[in-house]
Amino acid sequence: MELAPEELTGAINRLRRAQGQIAGIIRMIEEGRDCEDVITQLAAASKALDRAGFAIIATGLQQCLAEGDTANGDQQQTRTRLEKLFLSLA
Template sequence: MTQEYSPEIKNRLKRLEGQVRGVLRMMEEEKECKEVVTQLSAVRSAVDRAIGFIVAKNLESCIREANDMGQNAEDAIQEAVNMLVKSR
């Protein structure tokens, strides 16, 4: 099934893109290592939240689809868990 991505998640990724550009700018300005790492940690956290959001929305869609077809959603749930584990 093809996933439709909402404007909300696209906006999250655009903000992430801006954060990464900000880290590059900090490096070009030769900012302290601690400041750069702090910002990179914030980027990583934001990426993790984006992954969780996408997986949750996909899972929600798969469960609805399984219910509509009278099927069990266990496979979709397991796949979502596997995606989250692999993303770490």
Template sequence: MDYTTQMKNRVKRIEGQVKAILRMMEEGKDCKDLVIQMSAARNALDRTIGVVVGSNLEQCVRSQIENGEDTQLLIQEAVTLLVKSR
């Protein structure tokens, strides 16, 4: 699969968030502020998972349709993967 610049940029932003969380911990910041930032990072990661799985699913479904193959199992696997990631 080709990972787009957009996907990579999302992960880089999440990396920055995680580094900021570590810095907050080292500085002894308030628990509430820390949890807010951790939640934001988790949500960003969840959204990125959706983008990656959705893009991959689209590519795979197109390929299977072009080859005359059934896509039901592929779609079921993608949904299962998304459910497990939560």
């Protein structure tokens, strides 16, 4: 299953935000900023990545439901793949 970029605008925005946060975290570490501030920003970046991942999976699920894999074997295989994806974010 391929995901269309236009359907993932929100996820892409979150990933760009996380990219900026990670660049900021690197700068903070290089500047010797307070540990608590660095950890706070790391948590925010991690949450942004998680939310982007869930948005991508949700889009995939929506497509699977809309397309409806026709063969039972395909449905089970799709379910197994999606389950693995969810668990990888847990």
